Amino acid sequence: MKKQLKKKIFQVDFAIHELSLYLDTHPTSKKAMELLREYRKLRSQLINEYERQFGDYIVTTDDVSATGCWEWLENPWPWEINFMED
Amino acid sequence: MWKYEKKLQYPVNIKNPNPKYAQIIISQYGGPDGELGASMRYLTQRYGQPFNEVKGILTDVGTEELAHLEMVCAMVHQLTRNLSEKEIVESGFDKYFVDHTNAVYPVAAAGIPWRAEYIAAKGDVLADLHEDLAAEQKARVTYDNLIRLIDDPDILDPLKFLREREIVHYQRFGEANLTHSNRFIIDYIVVGKGLSKHGSPFEIDSESN
Ligand SMILES: [Fe+2]
Numbered sequence: 001m002k003k004q005l006k007k008k009i010f011q012v013d014f015a016i017h018e019l020s021l022y023l024d025t026h027p028t029s030k031k032a033m034e035l036l037r038e039y040r041k042l043r044s045q046l047i048n049e050y051e052r053q054f055g056d057y058i059v060t061t062d063d064v065s066a067t068g069c070w071e072w073l074e075n076p077w078p079w080e081i082n083f084m085e086d
Numbered sequence: 087m088w089k090y091e092k093k094l095q096y097p098v099n100i101k102n103p104n105p106k107y108a109q110i111i112i113s114q115y116g117g118p119d120g121e122l123g124a125s126m127r128y129l130t131q132r133y134g135q136p137f138n139e140v141k142g143i144l145t146d147v148g149t150e151e152l153a154h155l156e157m158v159c160a161m162v163h164q165l166t167r168n169l170s171e172k173e174i175v176e177s178g179f180d181k182y183f184v185d186h187t188n189a190v191y192p193v194a195a196a197g198i199p200w201r202a203e204y205i206a207a208k209g210d211v212l213a214d215l216h217e218d219l220a221a222e223q224k225a226r227v228t229y230d231n232l233i234r235l236i237d238d239p240d241i242l243d244p245l246k247f248l249r250e251r252e253i254v255h256y257q258r259f260g261e262a263n264l265t266h267s268n269r270f271i272i273d274y275i276v277v278g279k280g281l282s283k284h285g286s287p288f289e290i291d292s293e294s295n
Contacts, residue, residue: 010093017095017150021254024142025261059092078094079160081101081167 116192
């Protein structure tokens with residue numbers, strides 16, 4: 001389901017962000033670097049999975065749609081109700 | 087520079103509008119300890135810092151605070167949607183509505199617009215990191231107070247997430263403070279290294295540290 005997969009990607013995004021903050025004050029932590037690599041790998045796997053099922057994953061203006069359309073505008077805006085459902 | 091990601095850091099999906107709750111939650115956008123001040127405080131302080139780890143944590147936490155500001159605005163937006171005129175008047179939301187309709191404008195719960203005096207940037211690693219530690223605790227208390235006053239699981243869920251982030255940021259600023267204040271105190275305040283050239287501790291090359 002789209003909602004579940006979106007949620008998973010956002011969770012991994014959060015883990016990646018949390019690890020970057022940790023690394024800012026523990027820059028020599030090998031364990032944190034290793035975890036960061038794992039989460040980055042997981043993130044690209046989840047995005048591949050999303051694109052296979054639901055089409056292009058467009059979250060930034062750098063994400064280009066294969067359809068040739070400017071899908072950026074069509075996707076739901078995050079502050080709107082039911083953002084996760086769309 | 088920054089790039090926008092079309093997502094919230096943590097989802098906000100509030101089924102029941104409630105302008106009374108919106109009026110207190112908005113303080114975490116434009117109030118004295120809100121997320122707008124938090125992001126401006128850290129992103130502004132960066133330029134005066136001599137140490138790379140401090141530049142890093144201020145940049146990355148400051149950026150996260152922008153994501154928090156967006157979550158708080160999303161809450162206010164969803165809580166004030168589809169209101170009838172009767173609901174606007176009866177909830178006391180009319181005083182805000184008359185000036186801003188349903189835009190989300192940075193004000194404190196009592197209606198005072200956001201002010202730059204809420205933040206400080208002293209250009210001194212000790213003074214600034216201590217300011218930041220206090221700021222995170224003040225934001226945490228504000229979330230505690232909101233959690234006390236609000237009784238809707240759709241609102242409490244993102245509020246608890248945001249409260250937790252204040253604690254993590256406090257932890258990270260504390261670590262930066264411990265590492266760098268010791269170095270700063272010994273090298274620049276006690277020994278006076280770096281103070282000799284132009285009487286400023288910031289003549290030092292941050293890369294050589
Ligand atoms: Fe914070």
